[in-house]
Amino acid sequence: MKEERISVFDIFKIGVGPSSSHTLGPWRAAQQFLNKFGDTVGLQNVESVKVFLYGSLAKTGKGHGTDIAVILGLSGHDPVTIDTTLIDSILAEIASKETILLQGDMKISFTPKSDVVFQMKESLPFHPNGLTFTAQCGSYGERSETYFSIGGGFVIQENHTDEEVTQVVKLPYPVDTAGDLLKWHKLTGKPIWQIVLDNECAWREESVIRKELLNIWYIMRESIFHGTQTDGILPGGLYVQRRAAALNKKLLHDKICLDYNRWLELVKLSGSGFKYTLDWVSCFALAVNEENASYSRVVTAPTNGAAGVIPAVIQYHIAFCDGTEEDVFRFLLTAGEIGSIFKKGATISAAMGGCQAEIGVSSAMAAAGLTEVLGGSVEQCLMAAEIAMEHHLGMTCDPVGGLVQIPCIERNTMGAIKAITACQLALQSNPGNAKVSLDNVVNTMWQTALDMNHRYKETSEGGLAINIPISLSEC
Template sequence: MTYINVFEMFKIGIGPSSSHTLGPWKAMLMCLDSIQDHHKLEEVSDIMIELYGSLAKTGKGHGTEKALLLGLMGENPTTIPPESIDKKLKALESGTLLLGNKTPIPYHKESTIIFNKEKALDFHSNGMKVYVNYIDDTTSCFTYYSIGGGFVVEDGTDPENDGKGAPPFPIQSTTEMIRHCKNESLSIWQIAKTNELQIHSEEELTDGLDQIWDVMRNCMFRGCHTDGILPGGLNVKRRANSLYLKRKLTGNYSNSSEWMQVIQSHRVSNFQEIIHWVSAWAIAVNEENADFGRVVTAPTNGAAGVIPAVLAFAIGFTSFSGREEIHRFLLTASVIGSLFKQNATISAAMGGCQAEIGVSSAMAAAGLAELIGGSPDQVCMAAEIAMEHHLGLTCDPVGGLVQVPCIERNSMGAVKAITAAYLAVESDPAFARVSLDDIIETMWDTARDMNTKYKETSEGGLAIKIPVNFPEC
């Protein structure tokens, strides 16, 4: 696999799922481009989409249908105002969909999108086929796979041949990455930055990293200041707001940046209070995610709260609060995430929740270890420790919604990441018996051995223990 850059690991989009919402949305944008390559949008007479595997089984709870329709409309998940989504979808009640925001085609609630729960495509559990009919009575069929973290593969294309070329420092294993660090006397984040600058200009990189943190911080801010019941039918009450209000923060602020500055000024050192803050931040992000809010896949939407919470911990409660430190954290975390992506999976439909919360915790632990003075070996040790204690974690969303137990798991992943980072930096990696490469391979072995019902199907675990009263289950 070619180099996975930081903006591929951290994508800005809409909740609640990177694989079931963002991926299908992007697939439809790809489909619009493919239609233009073969015909014109004006020549389309009708479209039908068939979903398979996990997409079919939990797609309704994950908002897959909404994402597909918005994608067909040509809406951009990075820039669309979340508050406009319901209005755009309500317009479909007329029975017409504006393909690419310009070509009217028929929309039928019961037949435009088919949920085929009895069949899965071979390549990946998150498969979909798009059948396009044209006014000249010809038909096209496009097949896409949402492979986790908002990554999409089109059947018949070569994901290896993306035109980016080889980076200055190819990284396909921890061993290779550490060798680069030692040969060049560079930290992991510096190796990552050198690779990024082959793809992006310095300004694009720094501005992009700033934007990632801005979206993460804004998401925590909104989640901590919003109360109510999450949508979907489980009647899950938001908790981040009450957790936050109990912190009794004093000071004036009008936006998320000023809010974080006020938090910094308090310099909380009480362990219990810090745990409450970290939990509030992580839960806030994933409540926003569950409410179709704007989040950053980190590396997925279901695990989007871990990295922001740990980075906010570093900014709020340590001496690391500058722009450069934030960039160092994100670049380090991104490289660790890419190792899991290349050598295992970040898709819960393929690997269970260990592939989401486990990977995000490993990424966050590595980023924090870098900031608190960890060597490249200690940074990798931090990631290994965090993942080691998520091995085997199943994905069992109740009702197919990214709410129970997903939201709480983000707070657990964040706390484990912080613990792993400090433990690694106080340890000598020379005496470690398990390497990061070992744990990635073990995670993939575990994923392949895991029963399918524990891989984002809502057919096992808590998903069948918790009574619900709506049809998604």
């Protein structure tokens, strides 16, 4: 295992849907490409740019908005700050004028349909999610740079080392495996969240960590609330009807909410019982991933395709377990470390490992976080994560039409429910009697990923993607 020092803010990224590997990663790659050219040949010398998409980025790039992402990245927009309501008009202007302003400044000719090339039959050896930017630079000649979007919004340039991807710092409690977490816990007596917080302080002040983690939660809860208030058809040509708003309306007996706090109050007051709670958990997850599928702002957790699991479980804890913002803080620190362990020991890229790498990892993260805030021990937190992933092993990634809609949106509801179930099982169990460790499951997940046929790794060439009799009108 290569040494990686991953911050919780590398696992939880604010961005735009629908995919962290196919949208956020290529967007960031476009920005890195322009920054590098600005520092070398100078953007003023760039006469034209072509983008070549390979492997999974080509096969499902249209449905995942990869072409949209690279165009927005080249034109100087940032996924954290862009007004998502303007995306359509920005793209329309570029297409109609057949020009683009590199970094919002240097105008060059650019025709999206011909200058973003989907290499459907080619894949680069390092990773299925490869893309190459080729620029004609006058007297400097042709320059090309290749990048790989390796999952969760992480990007690496071809032939570059991990040290150029992750932040290399000296942490008080370096963690690569669940065994490392247990070791530091036994030496210090600290819970997972405190160990992670101490490590995070190597990058930034604790006050900043708290503020930024709570901001991540605010983005999550806004995606829940906005998703529960928004009807309509999801873009892309499948004509999938949004369901969260109708379910929200039914559960609240048609009561209208103008803000999150009033909505949360009504959620708590408008019903009770297992079925009511179960419906709401599903509603929370549906809301986030319908927002994600609509090119809205969500939090990668640890991917966009799985962005609804952790918000749904946190919202469940707040609505039905009297959770607090301090709980959210501890939850995200704990969950982030579990995601980091999976990234280091296996993968969080569906193009590498199927949907077990997305929904499975997010469910394991959520299970550990919930167990922490409900008073579980470190051993029970790790047990909860293991249970959640164990029952996602082998899950394929087979998006219909290359869109993050079927079966992706519903899978987030399943991942959230499994996380809560795994938490309850762990809290009622003695981890000392467990036969399977979290590290066992991480290793098994990676072995399963290696064994999985490529058709089931975000290519839309197998599974549901080829067995649903739907013709796409737009994709």
